[in-house]
Amino acid sequence: MAQITTNNPATRETIATYDLMSKDEAFAKIEAAHEAFLDWRTRSHEDRGEILRKIAKMLRDNSGRISEMMTREMGKLLKDGATEVEICARIFEYTADNGPSELADEERTHSGGKKRGIVTYSPIGVIYSIQPWNFPLYQPVRVLAANAMAGNACILKHASICTGSGLLLRDLCLEAGLPEGLFDVVLVDHDVSDEIIKHDKIRAVTMTGSDGAGRHIGKTAAEALKKTVLELGSNDAYLVLEDADIDLAVKTCVAGRLYNNGETCVSAKRFIVTETVYDDFVEAFVERMKSAKMGDPTSEDTQLGPVSSKEQFETLVEQVQKSVDGGCTLLCGGDPEDDPDGWYYPATVLADCKPGTPAYDDELFGPVASVIRAKDDDDAMRIANDSRYGLGGGIFSKDEDKAIRLARDHFDTGMIRINSFGAADPNMPFGGVKDSGYGREHGGFGMKEFVNAKAIFLPS
Structure with missing residues (x-):
């Protein structure tokens, strides 16, 4: 069975070994995420926000444990890891505080202003999140927080070298009360990842990484008519x-x-x-x-x-x-x-x-x-x-x-x-242009990337 091995770049020592999942095992997690979504989408923004606040507290309570894991897996300074945990906690809190207003129904008019209309920002389903290793907690969190508030589920494929960080985040979210299945991690190779993009229960794909990888993922998603947000490299x-x-x-x-x-x-x-x-x-x-x-x-x-x-x-x-x-x-x-x-x-x-x-x-x-x-x-x-x-x-x-x-x-x-x-x-949009990708996260923008802006026309 193919495996992932993580290593400490400061010592070259092996940290852990994980078995890669088969296509069927990965697909089972997608199906479970969809089932969790069917219930989660019915909850109010305020109810979702309460759980996001509990996750924020859970991250702060486990800051040392998370920071140590990130340092061991990718060499981040331990003090920078603590800063990253705090930023992630703030992102969950910002999303909980601002999500209800950002995603609230909007009253509009139609037919020359004579009749009422409503715009709703409705969740769409399971979002596939492909993330890199340089910020093992922050990268998946900024996707998870926005989409959990919007009512979506999230499947994470993390960079292999920080597999432990991805699994730790999932476990802490579960411990904080996030419904089982709503956020899960798949350990897969690139071929299975491409099949995940095509799965009919995956409704959108977001990815952070190189522009070369972004081209491949964007093309694969476009062929399956899936919306993407791509945050790619730069030479600022x-x-x-x-x-x-x-x-x-x-x-x-x-x-x-x-x-x-x-x-x-x-x-x-x-x-x-x-x-x-x-x-x-x-x-x-x-x-x-x-x-x-x-x-x-x-x-x-x-x-x-x-x-x-x-x-x-x-x-x-x-x-x-x-x-x-x-x-x-x-x-x-x-x-x-x-x-x-x-x-x-x-x-x-x-x-x-x-x-x-x-x-x-x-x-x-x-x-x-x-x-x-x-x-x-x-x-x-x-x-x-x-x-x-x-x-x-x-x-x-x-x-x-x-x-x-x-x-x-x-x-x-x-x-x-x-x-x-x-x-x-958390309060400013994050994203780029040209080969640095498209789409925006943070500042309220990320919460609306993967929703259905639904128009409801009323007769009077």
């Missing part, structure tokens, strides 16, 4: 404009590049710096990157842990080497040791990054920064948009009004941070 640009506060920009950009060991879709990845401040920024940025303390992810003073796996480590090595071969200048890092204790990649800075190299064109999912020189502010904006991606980004400028105008009118991306860095907030 952070612009350091001529009037930027350099100290703030350096501090924030380093934090944005190293957050979650550099393995975040909305990490600061490309740093586009205007000519007038280029030397000052790069000198301070390199020094700060070089001083980042790499080591045991369970240690409080560690700033950079291991990357998530051998495969991720080898991908970074290849991307950096190709970038240097293509003309990029290595300013620091880029020389990982063959550490028998784990997959550690040092904080790395590449400058003079040119089109045609991974450092300019692709997503480097690890602690590697790409620095690009711009002539002026307009050129910086042009370079930022010279990407097939468009998830997040940032602007550093002392002129906030100018930064807002650039963000609103010119930055071709889904989310922009001004003089700051952050990942996600």
Whole structure:
């Protein structure tokens, strides 16, 4: 029988082994989820919200246990794991607080305003959630919270390297009172996953991952006439404009590049710096990157842990080497040791990054920064948009009004941070454009992605 084995990237030790499910076993969970949905859809938004609040409390009560599991499975700093648990608890609470109003029936008119109409946001059934490993709790939670409030059921296929985290989330939800079957986990290979997408009880598919995987899943779902939401990769640009506060920009950009060991879709990845401040920024940025303390992810003073796996480590090595071969200048890092204790990649800075190299064109999912020189502010904006991606980004400028105008009118991306860095907030929409996918989560938007906006026409 085929199996999944999870390993600790900080030590290379085996954590656990799990048997993959057959197609029939996976389909049985889908059928059970549909049966649970038939009852759940009849409950009020307020009743659903009460259970979401209980899940939030359950997560907080088990924060240490969850954080330790995430650190062991993918190398996340233990302190960052605790932050992730808290964000997830807030997402459940936000959804419980705002779901009843977001999803409430709307009174409208029709026939030239002479007759009444009602718009309802009705649940549709079982949602298939395919999620990556970089935020083992947050990724499935943001789908589960929104869809449970909407009245849907959810089947999770988590990344294999964090199988334990997915199963732990399911168990804690059950313990908090979520009906059995409404949220479950399937341990399947890619072939069975494709069959799950085609199952007639699966009504929609949401996926976070690479743009290549998104194309495949989007195509498979489209052939089965299933709606999708895809949150894909990016190489987010952070612009350091001529009037930027350099100290703030350096501090924030380093934090944005190293957050979650550099393995975040909305990490600061490309740093586009205007000519007038280029030397000052790069000198301070390199020094700060070089001083980042790499080591045991369970240690409080560690700033950079291991990357998530051998495969991720080898991908970074290849991307950096190709970038240097293509003309990029290595300013620091880029020389990982063959550490028998784990997959550690040092904080790395590449400058003079040119089109045609991974450092300019692709997503480097690890602690590697790409620095690009711009002539002026307009050129910086042009370079930022010279990407097939468009998830997040940032602007550093002392002129906030100018930064807002650039963000609103010119930055071709889904989310922009001004003089700051952050990942996600429950009250703001999350999602991208271009090859970074489509659809939105959070901010009330996610609760309406997979509902039937149903029109009811009344005769008077």
